[in-house]
Amino acid sequence: MLQPSRLALALALVWGAAVEAKPSAAARMRRERVVTVPSAATAPLPVVHVAHDTPTLLLFPAPINRKTLTFDESRIRVLDAGERSVIVQPVADLPEGERYEVGVFFADGRAPARAAFSLATDPAEVDTRIDVQRPELTDIACPVDVPRTPRPEDFVLLGLVDKEGVAATLIKPYDDASQGFSIVSAIAYRGQGWVLVDAKIRNHPGRTSWTPREAMLTGRAGLPLRARLVIVDAGAFVPGGVGRILAVAEAAQLSASPVYALEVVGDGRTFTIPNVRLPKVASGGTP
Numbered sequence: 101m102l103q104p105s106r107l108a109l110a111l112a113l114v115w116g117a118a119v120e121a122k123p124s125a126a127a128r129m130r131r132e133r134v135v136t137v138p139s140a141a142t143a144p145l146p147v148v149h150v151a152h153d154t155p156t157l158l159l160f161p162a163p164i165n166r167k168t169l170t171f172d173e174s175r176i177r178v179l180d181a182g183e184r185s186v187i188v189q190p191v192a193d194l195p196e197g198e199r200y201e202v203g204v205f206f207a208d209g210r211a212p213a214r215a216a217f218s219l220a221t222d223p224a225e226v227d228t229r230i231d232v233q234r235p236e237l238t239d240i241a242c243p244v245d246v247p248r249t250p251r252p253e254d255f256v257l258l259g260l261v262d263k264e265g266v267a268a269t270l271i272k273p274y275d276d277a278s279q280g281f282s283i284v285s286a287i288a289y290r291g292q293g294w295v296l297v298d299a300k301i302r303n304h305p306g307r308t309s310w311t312p313r314e315a316m317l318t319g320r321a322g323l324p325l326r327a328r329l330v331i332v333d334a335g336a337f338v339p340g341g342v343g344r345i346l347a348v349a350e351a352a353q354l355s356a357s358p359v360y361a362l363e364v365v366g367d368g369r370t371f372t373i374p375n376v377r378l379p380k381v382a383s384g385g386t387p
Contacts, residue, residue, distance in 0.1 A: 128222070130154070132229040137215045139235040145201065145218040151226040152193045155179055158186045160206070160215065160232045168205040168214075168257040175200050176219060194221040205258065206234075214254075255291075262292045267379035271299070274373055280307035281371040284342055290351065290379045297327075297347045297362055297376060305340040307369075312337075314365040315347040317376070319357025325349050329364075336367075354378070 128151060135146045150156050166181045175194065179187040188202055203216035215232055255261040271286035286299035297317075303310050315327040330346040337343035347362055354360075362373040 128154070129225040130228045131225055132231075133227065134231045134233055135217070136233045136235065137212050139212055141212075145216050147199070148202075148217045148219050148230055149222040149225055149227045150176075150188060150190050150194070150219045151221060152190050154226045154228060155187050155189045156227050157229045158188065158202075158217070158232060159229065160184045160186075160204075161234055162210075163207040164215075165205045165207045165258070167259075168254075169202075170204070170253065170257070171202045172200045176202060188219065190219065190221065194219065196221075205254075210234075260291050260294060264292065266291045269377050269379045271297070271373065271376055274375075276371060277304075279369050279371055280304040281369075283373060286373065286376075288376060288378050293351050295349050295351050295354065295378050297373075298344070299347075299362070299373065300342055300344045301337065301364070301371060302342050303337040303339055307339050308367075309336040309338050310366045310369055311335070312343075312345055312364050312366045315345070316363040316365070317347070317349055317354070318361045318363060319355040320359065321355050321357050323355070324363075325353050325355075327362075 131149075135148070138145070148156060148158075161184075163183050164181075164186070169178065169181055169186065171178060171188070175191055177189050177191060179189055181187075186202070186204065190200075194200065199218045199220045201216055201218055203214055205214045212234060215234075217230075267290045269288050271283065271288060273283050273285075275282040280303065282302045282304065284300040284302050286297065289296045289298065295317075312329060312331060315329040316324045317327055318324040327347040327349040330348065332344040332346065335343075345364060347364070358377065360376045360378060362376050364371045364373070
């Protein structure tokens with residue numbers, strides 16, 4: 101039978117071994133580092149190490165849209181969200197193998213539009229400050245928006261869809277032989293504060309390749325409104341081929357005209373689509 105002093109010594113040795121096997125939170129190495137937001141939506145999210153007793157500051161290079169902040173409230177606390185910062189802390193240390201996403205949209209809408217991180221707990225280190233960076237645009241003169249894979253919640257969080265839903269109208273086929281273009285199919289959409297024209301354009305055989313550069317909506321009254329141009333499957337529209345464009349504009353800047361012309365300016369040629377009837381504000385959901 102062990103004497104009390106020997107028993108206490110044995111318990112102390114066992115306890116000491118257990119403490120060494122699992123470092124305490126106080127023993128975690130505190131880090132400050134730079135993390136770059138992936139430019140591709142399919143790229144893995146950068147991992148940020150968090151701990152339940154240590155706040156982690158995410159510092160952004162541009163203003164963020166705080167109302168688009170998403171996280172699992174049962175596992176992650178947001179202690180503060182400012183114009184360019186978010187402070188997060190897990191409710192408890194996250195079990196090994198578990199990761200939780202925190203994401204937010206930038207206010208300027210420039211690609212990459214959303215910054216997201218995968219939060220995990222590491223027994224050896226914790227990130228106290230993350231300086232977030234965004235990749236630079238490769239083509240500053242003629243930037244082209246590359247759509248990322250959307251998520252259903254994005255539309256509601258950004259206020260693009262409300263209880264009124266989205267309205268849509270078809271645009272009639274149109275052929276412009278002089279410029280060498282025709283409409284394969286086109287449709288106009290209207291949501292909360294925005295309008296969008298989705299058009300598939302055929303570049304006639306025998307014509308030169310064509311790359312759209314700018315888009316403009318012109319009504320019967322008021323000044324022309326420049327639209328943001330998105331090229332789907334970015335690249336030149338080859339002779340005889342079909343390309344797809346999206347032209348997006350803010351509804352508040354539109355004139356009162358019931359009918360518009362969509363002017364798409366490209367390399368050497370301009371395609372003007374007449375009789376674009378933008379839908380009225382929806383009532384009660386998608387028609």
